Amino acid sequence: MIESIINCKGAELTQSAKGSGPVFLSTRVRLARNLVSEVFPDRATKAQRQQIFSRCSASLASLKTLQGAAVFEVEALSELERKVLIERHLVSRELCEADRSSAVIISMDQSSSVMINEEDHLRIQLLRTGFHLKKVWSAIDALDTALEEHIDYAYSPELGYLTACPTNLGTGMRASVMMHLPGLVYAEHMEKVVRSVNQLGLTVRGLFGEGSDATGHIFQISNQQTLGEEEVAILSRLDKVLRTIKDHEINARYRLLESESERGKLLDQIGRAYGILENAHILSSNEAMNLLSLLRLAVDFSLLPEEFRATVDRLFIECQPGHIQFYAGHDFEPDHRDFVRAEKLRSEMRNLPPLNFDNLVQSK
């Protein structure tokens, strides 16, 4: 069952790469919801968790958006399968460490997923390639409304949606956008950006959330606040900040290209990334991500045809440790993993044309 999710070739960082372009990789909104008059999962007994699971899954099954969706009970998943779902951002680490009666429901196109008995009873998530805060919000809002017809949510007119952790209280909404910011990293402006973004009540994290590094120059930017402000207001503020960051990123890139010596260094980095991905026999996950980041930049600069953006985005996912092991059919030592990863990347690179530096787009 899980194979169908993993082998879905359209599946990217954001399930389908169509619609992805420079800078913005994907948009994700998740809502934390709880059933009225049920204890929160970490306080619940085995029987209570079981009852929460039954009520939630029955209600979810009746939703049109989730017709044909796959249900995975965490207990039934192997370590490796859990890893793979985490790497696809379809489940959280917390869910995988949760007690019995925890599950995730994943729609066929992997754009919607609902976790049951994570920190909250329900964690509803919608994911879409590219930058689409409004669209994703309307879709998840519709899903939430549809679900509310079947479930009584724990809700306070004064505080809003009640959640297990006070940091989610109110809207229960976390909107996060994955951004590819190599220009700001190379120009050494990221620290400044993070500081400004934090001051605006937003959070910047690496690809795998809190405490993770910004491997592959990928950053997740999300709202911190859930209380005292309406969803639309939060999203509009986020939208504005993200567009500004995008402008800074594009400016940083073209400023790098303007200076002959910086341009040389950047093209050197891109060329080496291509050469190493094409020829290395040992590649750690970290190094692979950073090299793929440069390949994505090569697409942005027209050194590679646009059609290969989807390949690069897919490889970002498929070169993660869990995916590498999953394809090989078994668990193995990190050393061997690095060998298998390099082999996979060498073989994928055979489908890419050489970098065409004559095509370099040097200005906006």
Place this chain on the structure above:
Amino acid sequence: MIESIINCKGAELTQSAKGSGPVFLSTRVRLARNLVSEVFPDRATKAQRQQIFSRCSASLASLKTLQGAAVFEVEALSELERKVLIERHLVSRELCEADRSSAVIISMDQSSSVMINEEDHLRIQLLRTGFHLKKVWSAIDALDTALEEHIDYAYSPELGYLTACPTNLGTGMRASVMMHLPGLVYAEHMEKVVRSVNQLGLTVRGLFGEGSDATGHIFQISNQQTLGEEEVAILSRLDKVLRTIKDHEINARYRLLESESERGKLLDQIGRAYGILENAHILSSNEAMNLLSLLRLAVDFSLLPEEFRATVDRLFIECQPGHIQFYAGHDFEPDHRDFVRAEKLRSEMRNLPPLNFDNLVQSK
């Protein structure tokens, strides 16, 4: 005039790469000789140096081996031309820093060269691709004998040939062999080898002699002693040691290939070298040499066809700073040199087939 020497495409580390194989790059023998009853060059007046030059060049001109040879007076050479000749091992740094009336005579095939008014009146050199101590010795011995018909050498029946520096006294002979020893370097055995070789009265140095690094895993091994032993005895001792080092090198390589993890690391290094040479936009001379060394190893392991050994050996020479500037037609900053070097290597790499790891020869 100097263009003909530099643009000679057969020209390698050792002028012609034909006959080169794994481990042994080239064999060089030089003799220090002085005219009787003339002061040594660094003690000579301008007029005396002029007279030494006249006598020597007249005598050399009459030799059959040097028919058609080119004569370059140091004073007439630009800085860049001197650099290029040093990089080809056709002249010494000392000659290039020498006072007036210093010159070098280079045979058409670049295998013989004679420096006039270096540290000694005459420094006769023969160079040949591969490992040919005996052949090179007979050839230079014949040249020396022929020259002695025209010149009275400063010679003491007790001490042998008299030289400006006592370290050359006796035979005046320095035989040196250029070896490519990546196996011993990767296996971290070079230090031990250098120690043993030193104990046997031999010297190990980098590509550019005393004090130079072993860039490209290339080592020059030569006799230290010139006094109290006949040439043939010195050469036979050197021959024996060099054959032992070659065996150690080959063993080190195949031991690396035997261990799965070491083999992986080595193939990774070779693959990356290929990919970087093919795609980088900035390459220092040092990095280029080390990458080319791995490409040479790829030929030894049959990952690249044998016919490309000559290309790699030629590039070892042609990626030196002087050559890079010479091809570009002018002097420029090291930064720009690294850019031009990378461009040259990218273009040369287009003629190479991809590495074929299925061909890997894993045992002797």
